[in-house]
Amino acid sequence: MRSHRRLSATFALLVALLSPLLLGCGPLSLGQARGAEATARALATSVVEAVRATLAAGTGEEPAAAPSGSSASGGISHDEPTATPELAADTGAIAGKVSYPSDFIPPLRVVAFATDNSGWYEVRTEVNQRTYVLEGLPPGTYTVVAYAEDADGQVTGYSAGYSQSVPCGLSVDCLDHTLIDVEVRPGETTVGIDPGDWYAPEGAFPPYPG
Numbered sequence: 157m158r159s160h161r162r163l164s165a166t167f168a169l170l171v172a173l174l175s176p177l178l179l180g181c182g183p184l185s186l187g188q189a190r191g192a193e194a195t196a197r198a199l200a201t202s203v204v205e206a207v208r209a210t211l212a213a214g215t216g217e218e219p220a221a222a223p224s225g226s227s228a229s230g231g232i233s234h235d236e237p238t239a240t241p242e243l244a245a246d247t248g249a250i251a252g253k254v255s256y257p258s259d260f261i262p263p264l265r266v267v268a269f270a271t272d273n274s275g276w277y278e279v280r281t282e283v284n285q286r287t288y289v290l291e292g293l294p295p296g297t298y299t300v301v302a303y304a305e306d307a308d309g310q311v312t313g314y315s316a317g318y319s320q321s322v323p324c325g326l327s328v329d330c331l332d333h334t335l336i337d338v339e340v341r342p343g344e345t346t347v348g349i350d351p352g353d354w355y356a357p358e359g360a361f362p363p364y365p366g
Contacts, residue, residue: 248340251289252318252349254302260284263305266351268298269362271337276365295342299335302351303364316354317361326352333360
């Protein structure tokens with residue numbers, strides 16, 4: 157009964173507000189007509205929301221919310237999809253950025269070495285490609301080194317590791333070029349592994365294994 161009274165009062169208010177526009181006003185100008193239309197639309201929207209709220213109050217339910225991923229005006233969510241790959245439950249992956257000390261990045265071969273000497277895995281990047289993903293890695297601990305290719309696709313021996321100098325900032329004061337152990341867990345991607353230490357002395361990193 158209380159819900160019906162609220163609805164009756166709401167509609168009565170709408171009629172009272174619209175009556176001056178509908179009765180006794182004579183012909184409306186274009187501007188007045190547009191203003192009346194805008195007012196009517198706004199009031200109708202208010203009534204619809206009031207009806208929803210009233211009905212919800214009568215049933216004890218909350219008014220329906222806008223669906224997730226869209227706005228009330230019908231806009232679409234612009235959230236970016238996750239950039240990590242879908243992985244098998246028994247393997248993991250390593251992902252990061254690559255670089256090169258020049259105005260371009262040559263093709264690179266990014267290699268993950270298992271620290272228990274059980275094997276190594278690699279992925280090849282293209283010219284000016286700035287990221288990599290090494291998939292299909294058995295769970296364990298790895299070190300990561302990138303090897304540059306020449307114009308013929310041969311490894312040059314010039315390499316960069318994911319070493320202590322990378323989180324240090326790769327400045328002249330970063331003198332520790334020890335490779336960092338990277339843990340890989342099943343079904344997960346270990347991110348932020350950037351083999352960018354091109355400034356290590358010769359022999360600091362293992363030679364290309366291929």
